[in-house]
Amino acid sequence: MKKIIILFITMSLLFGIFWSLGRDKKMEQEIETIIKQDQHMVLSIIYPKTKKPKLDQKLKTQIEQSYDEFMKNYVIPEKNGHAELNIDYQYDKVNDRYLSIILDEFISTNHLAHPITKKYTYVFDMKENRFLTLEDFIEKNELKKLVIRLQKQLIKENPTCINVKELSTKITPEYKNFTTFTLGKEDLTFFFQPYEIASGSCGIIETKVPLDQLSLKIDIELGEEEKKFEKVIKETSKIINPNEKMIAITFDDGPGKYTKDILSILKKYDANATFFVLGNKVEIYDESTREIIKQGSEIGNHSYNHKWLIKLDKEEFINQVNMTQDIIKRTTGFTPTLLRPTYGSTNNIIRKNTNLDIVLWNVDTLDWKIKKPKKIANRVIGKVKDGDIILMHDTHKQTVEALKLILPELKKEGFQFVTVSELKEAKMIKKFNVSE
Ligand code: ZN
DSSP states (O other): OHHHHHHHHHHHHHHHHHHHHHSOGGGGOEEEEEEEEOSSEEEEEEEEEOSOHHHHHHHHHHHHHHHHHHHHHTOOGGGTOOEEEEEEEEEEEOSSSEEEEEEEEEEEOTTOSSOEEEEEEEEEETTTTEEOOHHHHSOHHHHHHHHHHHHHHHHHHOTTTBOHHHHHHHSOSOGGGOOSEEEOSSEEEEEEOTTTSBOGGGOOEEEEEEGGGSOOSSOOOOOOOOOOOOOOOOOOOOOOOTTSOEEEEEEESOOSTTHHHHHHHHHHTTOOOEEEEOHHHHTTTHHHHHHHHHTTOEEEEOOSSOOOGGGSOHHHHHHHHHHHHHHHHHHHSOOOOEEOOGGGOOOHHHHHTOOSEEOOOSEEOOTTTOOOHHHHHHTTTTTOOTTOEEEEETTOHHHHHHHHHHHHHHHHTTOEEEOHHHHHHHHHHHHHHHHO
């Protein structure tokens, strides 16, 4: 028995070493996506899997806790309210040793005066496999200096929010006052939750201290930063016959780990599709994102972090769209012209404040809910007609399998698979020909 255990440990160690040598650096991170909706709530949870078990466990525990609390306290069916939970993250790899992650939690319902926002931060030492606290960075006597600096800074930056008298009693030189912070390439950022040092309506208060102005206990060597702007050239151009029947398949909520699989199935059947991507995932799956364009498919905008767009004010909405446009442009050189609003809901703020074409769908595969590929495929095969726009998601395994069933069947039925823009163009050509 002992021998078997030792063999098993050796094997897993060896496997671990080969695995970590072989994988792409970017694949250190994978993104988990949970997006659901029913008549009482919408929910979007997007968080990283770092492959550091200790860190992943902690993130998962927090997500589960937030989810349970949301379902228990905010989704109230009988009150007919629509609750929203949005969890998003920020990931900052400072260098090969240190990693900072923030989970951003947002809860909103009709019954709350203000949405609830909260930040959970994790600074992780990958070499020592442990979480770091402020004590790891700052000596006790340095902490006193830091506190004076923070007090001044907070008052200066938030003149209307902070009560000066209260601040000095709340921010004292004790490590326990500074549990929510992150380490960046250039600074330490400190966060204070709503009501912690200011009134609730002021939200989360944040302030930065440049690293070069602190005497830190540890040495932080910065890795080289890679910044790029790549213009991707379409490698294939398909001939579309506007007089033959066609459909536009669309994939929401990616890019993700299944996007590449989907692209290779599309390629096999000479198919184009439209991918409505989330801005916060583009950099992590930048190769897949570029591959979409290379293959002749199209990228559309699906917001930055899947916030329920109809609940945002004008400025927040524009921000969600522009941040996503910028990151797609930077990664692929392609500028999207299409917007698919989250949860398929639109309002006047959305319609009036974007030049992008708003694209919904008329065939919903429910692939996020239905687990059996065959059942998903049966919602499409034999049911779609010329000009239909089909909704799918490149965030589920069953979608990949369903697509393998759908494409050969529809091809047999004579359908061309086109992007939403190609579908629009074909419709225009047809209209023009008819009126002539
Ligand atoms: Zn979506």
